Amino acid sequence: MCSAGALAPHFDHVVVLERDELPAEAEHRQGVPQSKHPHFLLNSGRRAIGKLFPGFEDELIAAGGLHLMPSMDAAYLDGEGWSARKRSAMTMIYSSRILIERVLRDKIRGLSNVELREGVGVSGLTVHDGAITGVQLSTPGGDEHLDADFVVDAMGRGSSVGDWLAAAGWPSPPVQTLDAKVTYTSRWYDLPPAGQRPSSWWWQHLVIMPTPDKGRHPAEHDFLVNFFPVEGDRVIACMGSWGHKMPRTTEQFVESARRVRTPLFASAMEQSTPTSPVHLTRSTGNKWRRFDRWSTPPKGLVFVGDSICAFNPFYAQGISSAANSALLLREHLSRGRRLDGKFCARFLRRQRTLLGVPWRLAMARDQGYECAVGTEQLPKWKRRILAAVSGPAFSLIVGAAREDAVVDEHFSKVFNLDESLGRMMTNPRVLAGLVRYRIRAALGRERVPYGFDPQAEPPATDYSPADAASTPAGAGAQP
The missing domain is CATH 3.30.70 (Alpha-Beta Plaits)
Structure with missing residues (x-):
């Protein structure tokens, strides 16, 4: 749906092909079993959706979504005990996946040149002279062919598009995987x-x-x-x-x-x-189909969401990565260039940079687990080093963020996919904040207490500094 919003200003007719019959309200459906689990809408994702569909956030909140500041509204048990409650740089919108979808469907249905075709399966692609010219459909009335100037693969982890392209003569794309079970x-x-x-x-x-x-x-x-x-x-x-x-x-x-x-x-x-x-x-492995490594990608075809890069859902990166890919697509279309192979190659290169940020974050955690398997599995000695370092490093960053507004702001950006972990960890001011906090912690001079008894109720006391801003910095969107 985000991709349809990106395409709508640039094409006469946009067709969204959906296998399910879509409910009118926020309800679960067969094609999205993961809707029954929590979904975080990270700030980069909510901002991208807001650019594609102005008013989305206000409508999500009006429909029941909750605009919260996790550091004030969440009881957080990390390390040895409860964290202190205080203001921070990060806010989030809490809602179910099914409500996010319903609000997006309402926005899509308000676009006069977008058609939602329900109960339709996609069974293949049509190819001519190195270009994708349409798709084959399976409908209740029989098989159909749909001509298209441009096709977006948003079919998720189980997409067969790579297999169809291989059958048409393209090489199978390299695939990076890591399944941390x-x-x-x-x-x-x-x-x-x-x-x-x-x-x-x-x-x-x-x-x-x-x-x-x-x-x-x-x-x-x-x-x-x-x-x-x-x-x-x-x-x-x-x-x-x-x-x-x-x-x-x-x-x-x-x-x-x-x-x-x-x-x-x-x-x-x-x-x-x-x-x-x-x-x-249990279908939670990280998987990146590297279509960007093709020397000659198909004309008129791009990939978004899990169809190109699927993440461990624990890290809440899927919706935001898909929405940002759609926003990137809109930016490329806005330049008015021909929809040839060069267009698709340029898009894939830019998308590679975009996807690299959440991918490296997922690898930084999942590669440390002994149970993790796949092409990105580390040798045992590297895995042991990562497992030994990653936990204390994360605790150091979280601790410093409690007491240092600059570390907190950059940590919020990393969590919300607005900044890479590498960029944060090479920022001199962030490094100084981490060192200063480490010294203060060693001397027992932390400003904000932590480690409250996990067997007791989490403390309700607001430990925000007296000069804490009344509005969070870096929230990424207006409440």
Whole structure:
């Protein structure tokens, strides 16, 4: 849908081919099983969608999306205990995937030259003289052919376009992979009525990071856990892990929740009303089809979203990367150049730079896991070094961000895909902030406390500096 928004100003007629019958409201559908899990809309993604569809963010919030500052509105358990609550540079929009889709569908249906064809499968491409000239369709009425001047592959992880191109004479693209064996499982709940919630529930989002403890402990202490707020006073309780077997039944889900390293997660679930079964997903490997390495790419074809680069969903990079690819496509079309092979090659080169930022972030974490397999798997000695360094390095950055506004701002940009990790870590001011914090921590002179008892309620105290700005810097969009 983002790609359709990018194409609409430049073509007489844009057709979105959708396999499902689309619901009128925010509802789950067969083609998007991952909609049952939490979806973060990072700032770079919400800004890109806003450029493609002006008013999107306001309409998402009007439909129930929540504009929150995680450092103030989320209880965050990292390292040995709860983090302090304070203002920061980052805000986010919380909503379900199905609400994001519904708002986007409403925007698409407002474009007079965009047609949504539902219940249609794509079974092949038509090729002439090195150019893609259309697609083959499977419809309830039989097979069809649809001519096209330009085609966008947005068919996701399971896209067959690469195979169809290989059958037409192009080489199979090199593929980079890394599967860290991530599995996550979710269940939806209705929150108690506002007046019946515990007075200690100042938070709206609950986040529990994996334990840094390397000794013996329950497997659940290695889980990444979210009690994730969405529209309609609902939450998605989600547990995920790298390499562990995850609960599949409601009974197993509840029992695992009770073994998480804080009792607050299970307690919050028990005080809420379950409204769904347990949903489990294991198709989570990182996969980058390197179409950009072709010397002669097809004319009239580009790729967006998971069809070219799919990420470990833990890092919330998918929607934002897809939206930014669509925005990049609009920028290239706006230059008025011919839709020839050079156009597609230029787009792929620019897209390579765009996708490289989230890809390197995903590799920086997933390559450290012993269970990770794929072309990007590190030798054992490198993996051990990365595993030993990445955790403490992340904790150092998080700690410095608590106390240093500049580190906080750049960390927010990295998290939201507005800046690469490499650029942040070569910024002299950021490095100085990290060193200063490390020295202060060694001397026991941190300004913001941390490590509050995970067995107790997270502290509600606002530890923001007295001179903290009333408006977050670098939020990326207006509330």
